[in-house]
Amino acid sequence: MDCSIVDISTLTEAQRAEAARILREALPWTDFAEPGAAEAEVALTVADEDRSGLAALDGERVLGWIGVIETYSHAWELHPLAVDPPHQRRGIGGRLVAALEERVRAAGVITLYLGTDDETDGTNLYGRELFPDVLKAAAELAPTNGHAFTFYRRHGYEVVGVMPHANGFGRPDIFMAKRIG
Numbered sequence: 001m002d003c004s005i006v007d008i009s010t011l012t013e014a015q016r017a018e019a020a021r022i023l024r025e026a027l028p029w030t031d032f033a034e035p036g037a038a039e040a041e042v043a044l045t046v047a048d049e050d051r052s053g054l055a056a057l058d059g060e061r062v063l064g065w066i067g068v069i070e071t072y073s074h075a076w077e078l079h080p081l082a083v084d085p086p087h088q089r090r091g092i093g094g095r096l097v098a099a100l101e102e103r104v105r106a107a108g109v110i111t112l113y114l115g116t117d118d119e120t121d122g123t124n125l126y127g128r129e130l131f132p133d134v135l136k137a138a139a140e141l142a143p144t145n146g147h148a149f150t151f152y153r154r155h156g157y158e159v160v161g162v163m164p165h166a167n168g169f170g171r172p173d174i175f176m177a178k179r180i181g
């Protein structure tokens with residue numbers, strides 16, 4: 001799908017409200033669904049000096065957005081990423097990731113990383129005890145009912161770790177990273 005990519009700080013108030021709605025509706029099982037949480041995330045991405053982001057637009061309409069946090073000197077965290085549900089699987093997420101990588105590479109960053117939770121029974125790690133030998137379980141990661149980790153893998157990100165029970169028993173966070181610089 002054709003879209004333009006702009007800095008999130010250039011969005012109007014109405015577009016920022018749309019970006020918050022998209023975050024809430026794309027990730028309904030997360031804390032972003034709590035009242036005000038998605039709005040706070042958009043505001044933080046715009047205002048915090050260690051954060052920035054990009055939005056995909058069709059004309060004036062927001063289709064999705066991506067953020068980044070300057071966590072280490074040379075490894076930054078991709079967070080968050082959300083595409084409006086009716087517009088998913090049309091290449092918008094891929095465009096946002098590529099544009100963010102380009103921007104972050106230009107800033108001298110070597111590694112871009114992210115955490116993608118399994119709270120939806122989307123992988124073979126869900127509902128299980130992963131201790132001991134967590135890295136063995138991580139190495140055998142596979143999708144079951146569809147999970148965003150396959151999207152990131154397609155874009156060159158590899159699994160670098162797993163946090164067992166991050167969101168409750170059997171609900172791990174899956175860490176992925178890519179060398180971009």
Ligand SMILES: CC(C)(COP(=O)(O)OP(=O)(O)OC[C@H]1O[C@@H](n2cnc3c(N)ncnc32)[C@H](O)[C@@H]1OP(=O)(O)O)[C@@H](O)C(=O)NCCC(=O)NCCS
Binds near residue numbers: 087094095
């Ligand atoms: C994950 C997400 C950002 C991807 O953006 P997108 O615009 O839908 O992705 P693209 O169209 O660029 O790429 C689609 C490809 O990614 C993979 N993919 C995307 N979402 C997937 C999912 N939920 N399950 C499995 N594969 C997925 C597939 O390979 C897919 O190709 P296909 O449609 O031919 O099967 C988007 O679907 C989304 O916002 N999902 C809900 C929120 C989310 O999970 N965010 C990530 C949190 S870490």
